[in-house]
Amino acid sequence: MELQEGALVLGIDVGTSSVKAVLVEPVSREVQHSHSRDTRAGLQGESGAQGKEQDVHQIIRALNDCLTALPRDRLRKVSRIGVSGQMHGVLFWRTNQGCQWINSENLRVFEPREVSRLVTWEDGRCTTDFLSSLPPPQSHLNVASGFGCATIFWYLKNRPDFLQQYDAAGTIQDYVVSMLCGLQKPLMSVQNAASWGYFHTRTKTWNMDILQEWGFPVPLLPTVLDAGSIAGKTSYDWCGIPQGAEVGVALGDFQCSVYSTLSESTDAVLNISTSAQLTYSMPEGFQPEDHPSPAEAVTYFPYFKDRYLAVAASLNGGNVFAAFVTMLAQWTAELDLETSDSNIYSRVISAALSVNDTHLSICPTLFGERHSPESRASVSDLTSADLSLGHVARALCRGIIENLHSMLPSQRLKESGIKRIIGSGSALARNAALKQEVERLFPFPIVYGKDVDSAVGAAMVMVDQ
Ligand SMILES: Nc1ncnc2c1ncn2[C@@H]1O[C@H](COP(=O)(O)OP(=O)(O)O)[C@@H](O)[C@H]1O
Numbered sequence: 289m290e291l292q293e294g295a296l297v298l299g300i301d302v303g304t305s306s307v308k309a310v311l312v313e314p315v316s317r318e319v320q321h322s323h324s325r326d327t328r329a330g331l332q333g334e335s336g337a338q339g340k341e342q343d344v345h346q347i348i349r350a351l352n353d354c355l356t357a358l359p360r361d362r363l364r365k366v367s368r369i370g371v372s373g374q375m376h377g378v379l380f381w382r383t384n385q386g387c388q389w390i391n392s393e394n395l396r397v398f399e400p401r402e403v404s405r406l407v408t409w410e411d412g413r414c415t416t417d418f419l420s421s422l423p424p425p426q427s428h429l430n431v432a433s434g435f436g437c438a439t440i441f442w443y444l445k446n447r448p449d450f451l452q453q454y455d456a457a458g459t460i461q462d463y464v465v466s467m468l469c470g471l472q473k474p475l476m477s478v479q480n481a482a483s484w485g486y487f488h489t490r491t492k493t494w495n496m497d498i499l500q501e502w503g504f505p506v507p508l509l510p511t512v513l514d515a516g517s518i519a520g521k522t523s524y525d526w527c528g529i530p531q532g533a534e535v536g537v538a539l540g541d542f543q544c545s546v547y548s549t550l551s552e553s554t555d556a557v558l559n560i561s562t563s564a565q566l567t568y569s570m571p572e573g574f575q576p577e578d579h580p581s582p583a584e585a586v587t588y589f590p591y592f593k594d595r596y597l598a599v600a601a602s603l604n605g606g607n608v609f610a611a612f613v614t615m616l617a618q619w620t621a622e623l624d625l626e627t628s629d630s631n632i633y634s635r636v637i638s639a640a641l642s643v644n645d646t647h648l649s650i651c652p653t654l655f656g657e658r659h660s661p662e663s664r665a666s667v668s669d670l671t672s673a674d675l676s677l678g679h680v681a682r683a684l685c686r687g688i689i690e691n692l693h694s695m696l697p698s699q700r701l702k703e704s705g706i707k708r709i710i711g712s713g714s715a716l717a718r719n720a721a722l723k724q725e726v727e728r729l730f731p732f733p734i735v736y737g738k739d740v741d742s743a744v745g746a747a748m749v750m751v752d753q
């Protein structure tokens with residue numbers, strides 16, 4: 289549907305570490321304004337050390353702050369909103385009580401009310417033994433820890449009383465869309481449904497028979513729509529955006545980062561944010577096999593218009609670098625030499641840039657990988673000559689890129705007709721040493737996007753409706 293003259297499109301990405309918002313002018317497709325806010329939403333997991341949970345209040349606060357930082361007169365012009373975010377995760381809420389709308393500094397914003405924590409894609413509570421006790425999915429996608437349906441099964445088996453408090457569920461981006469539009473039943477795109485597991489992407493249906501047979505609380509499953517559909521309209525004025533703005537069904541962040549590049553079929557996209565993905569689009573008509581291949585590092589995720597992306601989705605991206613920075617911050621604090629994280633980031637990156645090469649080797653799989661959940665990180669080939677910060681930081685950057693390359697090697701990219709790589713994501717945009725390692729390892733021309741690519745992609749999808 290045509291947008292009115294002068295109208296703007298808002299794109300939002302609710303990431304694992306930060307929320308980004310962009311205002312796009314639909315005719316020129318130019319980003320007029322953008323803003324990003326760290327959510328700092330991580331919580332001590334209630335299910336033990338393996339749990340990765342986030343505080344939904346913190347995320348929504350960052351989202352509201354992000355919006356209010358955009359120029360008010362431009363927000364008034366927004367008539368369509370696209371939302372993307374971290375896939376796989378799940379939170380629960382009570383229908384009609386998921387949020388309350390309040391006035392804050394002369395603006396209408398919403399605050400979460402009867403909501404659970406967000407259990408994210410990084411969650412490790414579902415052990416290999418637990419996962420193998422679940423029914424095999426009728427899907428080409430395997431089920432891994434951190435996938436919404438696996439997490440719900442975990443609650444069903446370990447804390448059934450917890451589930452009884454709620455009657456709605458979705459990813460964090462589905463929650464945002466539900467609250468904005470006041471939906472009675474959450475809606476979810478095919479992209480996010482596939483990321484929960486137990487979803488057949490060709491028929492675009494949940495594995496209802498299997499799930500019902502295993503006592504899964506199927507009423508919690510959202511209604512699924514094609515990516516690019518409109519989910520509803522804003523039921524209130526939000527941060528100055530007029531009531532009645534159209535809101536798209538929430539999308540996956542990595543699909544949106546690909547969409548933002550409007551890439552050629554001969555492009556691959558390398559995105560590094562908290563996680564990392566290397567992906568390219570499969571030819572029209574491609575259909576994945578009907579059963580999962582758990583040991584395969586490359587999987588096929590729904591994109592738009594029934595197309596698929598081949599993706600090596602690594603659980604070890606910017607989060608590994610962030611863990612290194614946190615470790616250094618803790619060490620310096622223990623040595624009574626406290627400094628800020630942003631100072632550590634810039635010094636570590638400069639140190640890495642001062643070292644061209646190193647013999648030191650770091651395998652960065654601190655968080656395991658879905659195709660190899662037991663993998664851990666390791667350091668090898670350490671000599672007394674490689675002990676400087678620069679050597680370690682260089683080896684870490686190299687390790688992160690080598691790990692992705694091992695999942696989807698250049699040779700396979702070449703055989704698939706790839707001629708160029710587009711780099712995206714803020715962990716890549718802000719780290720010149722990581723960029724150097726990409727350029728060193730991949731024998732393709734590399735061009736870089738911006739650091740808010742998924743939000744731009746979410747907006748572009750809505751421009752193109
Ligand atoms: N000051 C910084 N300089 C360079 N990289 C940073 C800095 N702060 C965070 N990062 C990197 O950015 C990553 C988070 O990227 P971001 O795009 O915000 O993630 P997401 O899209 O998952 O929310 C962190 O994991 C870290 O590697």
Ligand SMILES: O=C(CO)[C@@H](O)[C@H](O)[C@H](O)[C@H](O)COP(=O)(O)O
Nearest residue numbers: 303304374375541542561562563601
């Ligand atoms: O596994 C996949 C895709 O299969 C993921 O990488 C997916 O893109 C998830 O949304 C991310 O893991 C989370 O995204 P981000 O916050 O790291 O940008």
